[in-house]
Amino acid sequence: MADFAESFSEMYFQISPQILECFPKHRPPLNLYVFKEAIGDLEPYFYVGNRLDKHRQQELAELCQSGLIFVARSDHPIYAEHISEQLDLILMDTNLKESEIAEILSLGLVKHIGGFFEQPVKPALDILHSDLLVLTEYLSLDPYRRKALIRRLNPNDTLAGISHTTLVIGLSTYLQAHGNRPNRKHMDRLALGLAATNLGLSKIPSYIREKGRNLSTEEERKLRQYPFAGAKILHKLDVREEMTLQVVQQHRERLDGSGFPRQLRGDQIEEPGRIGALAYAFSKISCRSSEDQQHDLRQVAALLTQKQNAFDSRLASMLQRTVEEAFEHIPPDSATLG
Numbered sequence: 001m002a003d004f005a006e007s008f009s010e011m012y013f014q015i016s017p018q019i020l021e022c023f024p025k026h027r028p029p030l031n032l033y034v035f036k037e038a039i040g041d042l043e044p045y046f047y048v049g050n051r052l053d054k055h056r057q058q059e060l061a062e063l064c065q066s067g068l069i070f071v072a073r074s075d076h077p078i079y080a081e082h083i084s085e086q087l088d089l090i091l092m093d094t095n096l097k098e099s100e101i102a103e104i105l106s107l108g109l110v111k112h113i114g115g116f117f118e119q120p121v122k123p124a125l126d127i128l129h130s131d132l133l134v135l136t137e138y139l140s141l142d143p144y145r146r147k148a149l150i151r152r153l154n155p156n157d158t159l160a161g162i163s164h165t166t167l168v169i170g171l172s173t174y175l176q177a178h179g180n181r182p183n184r185k186h187m188d189r190l191a192l193g194l195a196a197t198n199l200g201l202s203k204i205p206s207y208i209r210e211k212g213r214n215l216s217t218e219e220e221r222k223l224r225q226y227p228f229a230g231a232k233i234l235h236k237l238d239v240r241e242e243m244t245l246q247v248v249q250q251h252r253e254r255l256d257g258s259g260f261p262r263q264l265r266g267d268q269i270e271e272p273g274r275i276g277a278l279a280y281a282f283s284k285i286s287c288r289s290s291e292d293q294q295h296d297l298r299q300v301a302a303l304l305t306q307k308q309n310a311f312d313s314r315l316a317s318m319l320q321r322t323v324e325e326a327f328e329h330i331p332p333d334s335a336t337l338g
């Protein structure tokens with residue numbers, strides 16, 4: 001049985017009982033296959049569109065418990081969409097490839113970051129926080145898993161998409177800067193701050209955000225104060241961790257004092273804020289690039305190392321190194337978002 005699973009792993013993979021439980025019981029969302037030992041091959045067990053009665057549901061659960069139920073890797077997009085609603089399941093599924101896990105994490109995180117921005121209430125925060133703990137657990141077990149996450153970054157320039165890219169790049173930079181020996185509590189706190197960078201901005205009407213340079217004095221004030229607004233929302237939701245709030249409040253500050261909302265300089269910006277500033281700038285530049293000529297992400301990272309007056313040069317070098325590692329042996333034209 002194990003030999004079969006290995007030989008067909010490129011086309012099919014086993015699903016665990018925990019994964020099966022997240023599917024609708026009567027109508028699973030994808031085709032299922034059962035391993036028949038007598039013939040040493042798979043046979044169709046369930047086709048999408050049909051319905052399972054109670055007897056078949058019980059039989060399916062028993063077969064799955066025995067490791068005999070498989071799904072086609074070609075159905076991965078459907079599978080990923082369902083698993084993205086309950087990200088902790090990826091920690092239980094040993095049959096997924098790193099690229100598949102990265103896609104599922106991306107789907108779930110963008111979805112739940114966006115959900116929190118739309119309704120910044122405790123239940124939405126709890127869902128997002130649970131997702132972030134899955135991400136930090138996944139990375140703490142093997143920091144080099146960040147490579148697949150970077151290669152699967154979401155190219156959209158929505159507020160949730162930008163915050164997701166900021167999250168992945170920020171955590172990757174932190175891991176690189178700390179020798180891949182992360183402090184798990186620090187990672188957890190940093191992750192929430194990075195994911196919430198656009199929280200305050202989400203409360204500003206889109207017509208103001210999209211105006212560009214034609215802003216009134218009041219509109220410009222609102223935009224420059226959005227990091228405070230985001231921190232205030234988190235504070236109301238009982239988020240008090242200093243690292244988290246530093247990222248949210250300081251991710252638009254610059255070492256030379258040209259940033260906002262407080263025009264902090266040099267050592268006034270803490271390391272979480274410096275990481276947030278770099279990761280957020282990377283995200284914004286990357287999204288703009290994806291609309292034009294699909295700039296190599298290594299070029300985006302290299303660009304930030306040249307802005308030594310604005311960003312921490314040591315951390316910028318760490319960011320550049322982690323992006324280069326992610327796209328090592330990949331042609332430059334392929335090192336783009338998405």
